[in-house]
Amino acid sequence: MxxxxxxxxxxxxxxxxxxxxxxxxxxxxxxxxxxxxxxxxxxxxxPHPDLLAWLSEAAGSANLAGYGAIEGDMVLRDAYADHVSALYGASISAEDTHLTAGCNQAFVAALTAVAGAGDAVLMTNPCYFNHETTLAMMGIEARYVDCPAENGFLPRPSDVAAAITETTKAVALVSPNNPTGAVYPPALLAEIFALCRARGIWLILDETYRDFIAGGDSPHALFSEPGWQENLIQLYSFSKSFCIPGHRLGAITAGSAVVEQIAKVMDNLQICAPRAPQQAVAKGLPALVExxxxxxxxxxxxxxxxxxxxxxxxxxxxxxxxxxxxxxxxxxxxxxxxxxxxxxxxxxxxxxxxxxxxxxxxxxxxxxxxxxxxxxxxxxxxxxxxxxxx
The missing domain is CATH 3.90.1150.10 (Aspartate Aminotransferase, domain 1)
Incomplete structure (x- = not known):
């Protein structure tokens, strides 16, 4: 047999x-x-005691035991859109957000929405290993641009440009970086984003660790660029800032057209992100700033x-x-x-x-x-x- x-x-x-x-x-x-x-x-x-109390309350709610909206409960989409708008000095709406079960799932969903087997995505070397293995198991070619130590483990825009080919669908970056911790300066992100726009490809920017940038500075001004929705997909995780990695909650900020495509993917992955942490974090975003x-x-x-x-x-x-x-x-x-x-x-x-x-x-x-x-x-x-x- x-x-x-x-x-x-x-x-x-x-x-x-x-x-x-x-x-x-x-x-x-x-x-x-x-x-x-x-x-x-x-x-x-x-986690903050109030957040634990809100999690407990939400977990015991019969109303939250059922399916929620694929894109995420509106209470958190609204709160998160307000948060992102304030952080980046831009105007982000709830329709530009999609909630996921953690940032790894956000990457899988975003990648599936924009690339498929036979396509290529440009990664950095070093890169986050889960991004690399996601591409491998989806049959997507991973191409690399070196981030040398002498350049602070950051890529040179000229090297990014040289590495993009006709099959490249996206450039995937992580800032602050995993594994190096390197923070991409706003000017560098702007230059790489301009390159992506000129080539008609996506910039997938994982900002899981943005809440821990020294000085608390705004990470970049990409959301203020006219038409950013046509080429930018930003990923985020609530795990680190709210100390809830076991509750698996992440977010995508992208244009509403991207959110529509990602919802198709999410319906086949998980249907909706966990609902109890959505409710708790919606309260925690404005209440736990200090x-x-x-x-x-x-x-x-x-x-x-x-x-x-x-x-x-x-x-x-x-x-x-x-x-x-x-x-x-x-x-x-x-x-x-x-x-x-x-x-x-x-x-x-x-x-x-x-x-x-x-x-x-x-x-x-x-x-x-x-x-x-x-x-x-x-x-x-x-x-x-x-x-x-x-």
């Missing part, structure tokens, strides 16, 4: 990186103190603690840092990033992600997610790194 086979586009994918690196940590014997998990981007503090700002300042303090920690460990080169992430060059020439990350986790209780998981030419790098550890733990990281021998 013939054996059933898997979809080869899925079977060829590597296992999810986070569980893989956390498995290394299970071998750690505690010799240097408690395990310090720097692998996953999760908030290192709890709390969210305090959290942004806390992340800034942790970033400063990271800079100080790596200043005490000069063999480890902190090459980029921003929002939730630091991108670090390890000192062990000739050793793969996976072998160094495994040794850090197994022998020293420091869990990081190998740079090679994010692209080519990154064997000397590790991604360090510092937002989920406090400043005392960050200081401890420096001490353990100084003990490490290759």
């Amino acid at each position: 013939p054996k059933a086979v898997f979809n080869p586009l899925v079977e060829m994918l590597a296992p999810p990186p986070i569980p893989a690196v956390q498995a290394w940590a299970r071998a750690y014997d505690g010799a240097h103190g408690p395990l310090i998990d720097l692998s996953q981007a999760v908030p290192g503090y709890p 709390w969210r700002e305090a959290n942004r300042l806390e992340i800034e303090r942790r970033a400063e603690a990271m800079r100080a920690a790596f200043a005490r460990t000069p063999a480890w080169d902190l090459q980029a840092i921003g929002a939730y992430f630091a991108f670090v060059r390890h000192p062990f020439e000739g050793r793969s990033s996976a072998s160094v990350a495994e040794m850090l986790a197994r022998d020293y209780g420091l869990v990081t992600i190998p740079g090679a998981y994010f692209g080519q030419g990154l064997e000397r790098h590790l991604r360090v997610a510092f937002a989920n550890v406090d400043t005392d733990q960050i200081a401890e990281v420096a001490g353990r790194l100084r003990l490490m021998r290759g």
Whole structure:
């Protein structure tokens, strides 16, 4: 009897990186103190008590137990449109928003709406691995533009232009970046967006970590460009700012014509985003502004603690840092990033992600997610790194 086979586009994918690196940590014997998990981007503090109360209230509502609108409940679409309008100094309507079950789903839905098998999407190197695997399992070609360390892990517009081909449907960027933490300056985003418009392709801009930009500055002015709706799709996650990654809630800001296409995709993925967190976040957006700002300042303090920690460990080169992430060059020439990350986790209780998981030419790098550890733990990281021998 013939054996059933898997979809080869899925079977060829590597296992999810986070569980893989956390498995290394299970071998750690505690010799240097408690395990310090720097692998996953999760908030290192709890949700606001009021938000938890609103979540509990909404979860117990019979009215919210049924299906909601595919595009999302209007109470949050309205609140989020107001929030985005104020943040970017633009005029965004509820019809320009679509709610999803997290930002990964937002990327899948947006990508499906604009590209298909045989098309190409331009990614950065380094890139967010879930974006890369999404393209792979959909049969979409991933093309790459290098973001060299000497350029702050940012792409050069001339390189972006050179990498676009006739099959390219979109350029996908993440700012602040995952894995490097690099923040794209507004002028650079404007230049790349102008290039996308000139070529008639989409800019898919993932701004999951925008609430943690140092100084709280507005990320860009793209929404003030006339006709932005024809070429821009912005993605966002409520997980970090509201500390609710387990509730899976994200958002897309795009023109109403894009939202219409994404709704077709969402109807086949999930029908509607989870409704209890939609109701709670709709209340939290205007009510918890000061709390969210305090959290942004806390992340800034942790970033400063990271800079100080790596200043005490000069063999480890902190090459980029921003929002939730630091991108670090390890000192062990000739050793793969996976072998160094495994040794850090197994022998020293420091869990990081190998740079090679994010692209080519990154064997000397590790991604360090510092937002989920406090400043005392960050200081401890420096001490353990100084003990490490290759």
